Amino acid sequence: MNLGDTPDQSEFRDRARSWIQANAPRDEIDTLRNLRHGGQPVSEERWIELARRWQKRKYDAGWACLVWPREHGGGGLGPRENVIFQEEEGYLAELFGPFMIGQGFIAPTLMAYATDQQKLDLLPKLASGEQIWCQLFSEPGAGSDLAGVRTRAERTEEGDWRVNGQKVWTSGAHYSDWGLAVLRTDPTVAKHKGLTVFMVPMNAPGITIQPIRQLGGGSHFNAVYFDDVRLPDTWRVGPINDGWRVALTTLMNERMTLGASIGIGFDEIFELACRADQRGQRPIDERQVRLRLADWYAIDRALHHGVYRSLETLEAGGSPGPELSVGKLVGAVATQDIAAFGLDLLGERGRDSGAVGSDPWVMHTMFAFGAVHRVEGGTDEILRNIIAERVLGLPADIRVDKDVPFNRIPTRGR
Numbered sequence: 001m002n003l004g005d006t007p008d009q010s011e012f013r014d015r016a017r018s019w020i021q022a023n024a025p026r027d028e029i030d031t032l033r034n035l036r037h038g039g040q041p042v043s044e045e046r047w048i049e050l051a052r053r054w055q056k057r058k059y060d061a062g063w064a065c066l067v068w069p070r071e072h073g074g075g076g077l078g079p080r081e082n083v084i085f086q087e088e089e090g091y092l093a094e095l096f097g098p099f100m101i102g103q104g105f106i107a108p109t110l111m112a113y114a115t116d117q118q119k120l121d122l123l124p125k126l127a128s129g130e131q132i133w134c135q136l137f138s139e140p141g142a143g144s145d146l147a148g149v150r151t152r153a154e155r156t157e158e159g160d161w162r163v164n165g166q167k168v169w170t171s172g173a174h175y176s177d178w179g180l181a182v183l184r185t186d187p188t189v190a191k192h193k194g195l196t197v198f199m200v201p202m203n204a205p206g207i208t209i210q211p212i213r214q215l216g217g218g219s220h221f222n223a224v225y226f227d228d229v230r231l232p233d234t235w236r237v238g239p240i241n242d243g244w245r246v247a248l249t250t251l252m253n254e255r256m257t258l259g260a261s262i263g264i265g266f267d268e269i270f271e272l273a274c275r276a277d278q279r280g281q282r283p284i285d286e287r288q289v290r291l292r293l294a295d296w297y298a299i300d301r302a303l304h305h306g307v308y309r310s311l312e313t314l315e316a317g318g319s320p321g322p323e324l325s326v327g328k329l330v331g332a333v334a335t336q337d338i339a340a341f342g343l344d345l346l347g348e349r350g351r352d353s354g355a356v357g358s359d360p361w362v363m364h365t366m367f368a369f370g371a372v373h374r375v376e377g378g379t380d381e382i383l384r385n386i387i388a389e390r391v392l393g394l395p396a397d398i399r400v401d402k403d404v405p406f407n408r409i410p411t412r413g414r
Contacts, residue, residue: 005084012081016063016088023057024092025050048132048175051095055129065103065127072111072119073127083307098172102126102133104257106180109197109250113238118199122178135250136167136181136200136224141411143169144382146182146251147191147244151226153183153198161185161198161236163206163229171376173209173222176202182247185240187407194406195243199235206230251378255325256310258377264334265366266300269293269342272359283345292341299334303327326391328373329383335370339363 005013058064059073066082068074075081086093096103107126110119125131142148151165163183173179179200186194202209206229211219238246270293273284283289306327342363343350350360374380388394401409 013084016085020088048098051098052129054095059128073124098132101135105250105254106133108253112249113246131177134170134173134176134179136179138169140168149182151183153185161231163226165226167224170222170224173224182243188405190403191406192244196240197237197243197246198231204229254377258328264300264331265338266296269338272342303331325383325386332370332373336367339367
C-alpha cells in the first residue's frame with residue numbers, strides 16, 4: 001500500500017494549496033483554530049455564516065464535494081484527492097461541520113436512491129452550502145436499535161403521507177433546511193421491513209423543533225415533533241417499506257465520514273509535553289511520558305493508514321468497510337485518553353477549562369469531543385458487535401424480535 005502522493009497527486013496538492021492560500025479568510029484563522037476538537041468560541045450564527053461563505057467560495061471555484069459527480073455539483077475526482085484537499089485546508093476544515101451530515105451521510109444516499117429530478121433539485125444546493133441537512137433517525141425508544149422507530153407515516157386518500165411522532169438527538173435541526181427521516185409505514189410486518197425514508201423540509205407545518213440544553217450551555221441537539229405533517233409522495237426516497245436498506249446506506253457513510261475524519265489529538269498532546277512548566281521542566285523528558293506518546297503516535301498512524309486502505313477500496317469501486325468502525329471505536333477512546341493525560345500533565349491548571357484556546361480549554365474540549373464521538377454514528381457497544389460479527393465472524397446476538405410483526409412486539413406503555 002503506497003501512502004505517498006503520486007506525481008499527479010503531488011501536482012494536485014500544489015494547486016489546492018495555492019488556491020487555499022489565495023482564498024482563505026485569513027482574518028478568521030484564529031477563530032477557526034479554536035473550533036478544533038468541537039470548541040465553539042463564536043456564536044452559532046457566526047459559525048454557520050463563515051461555513052456557508054467558505055463552502056460557496058469552494059463551490060464557485062470547483063473545489064467543493066470533490067468526490068461527487070460533476071452533474072451533481074461536485075468535482076468528479078477520487079477520494080484520495082478529497083483527503084489531500086482536506087489536509088491542505090487545515091483549520092478551515094472545521095467549517096465543514098454544518099455540512100457533514102448532508103454532504104457526508106445523506107448525499108450518497110440520495111445519489112443511490114433519489115429520482116433524477118430529486119438529485120437535480122437538491123444536490124447542487126447541498127454542494128454549494130445553500131441548504132443544510134439533518135438526520136431524523138433516532139427516537140426516544142429507537143437509538144442504537146434504529147429499526148424500532150415508531151414515528152408513523154400513513155398514506156392518505158389523496159396519495160400523500162401524514163406523519164406523527166417524535167425524533168430526538170437531532171444535530172443541527174434548528175438551523176437545517178431539510179432532514180432525512182426514517183418512518184414506520186407498515187407496523188404489521190417485522191420491524192426491519194416496515195420502514196420508508198422521506199425527505200422532510202424542516203419548516204413544514206406541524207413540525208416543532210425543541211432544542212435540548214446541554215451541560216456546557218449549548219443546544220446543538222434537538223427533539224423534533226411531528227403533528228399531522230403532510231409529505232407528498234415525491235419526497236419519498238427509495239421504495240415503500242424498503243427504508244431499512246436506504247437507511248443502512250446513510251449509516252454506512254456516516255461511519256465512513258466519522259471514521260475518516262477523526263483526529264485523536266496527538267499533535268496537541270505532543271506540543272503540551274514539549275512545553276516547559278513553571279519549574280522549567282518538560283514532561284517529554286520523562287521516560288514514561290515518552291512511552292505514552294509513542295503508543296498514541298502508533299495509534300494515530302494506524303488510523304491514518306486505515307483511512308488510506310479504505311480509500312483504495314473506494315477507488316477500486318468498493319463500498320466503505322468495517323475497518324472504519326474500528327477507526328471510530330479506537331480513535332474516540334484514544335482522544336479521551338489523551339485529553340485525560342493532558343489534564344494530568346497540567347496539574348492544578350487543568351482543574352478549570354480556562355480561556356478559549358488555552359491548554360486546559362483544549363484538553364477539556366477534546367475530552368468532551370471524544371465522549372460525543374463514542375456515541376454518534378453508533379455507540380462503542382454497537383461497533384464492537386459489528387466488528388465481532390462482520391470482521392471476526394463470531395455468532396450474532398440472539399434477537400428474539402427480529403421476525404415478529406412490529407405491532408406485536410411487547411412494549412411498555414402501548
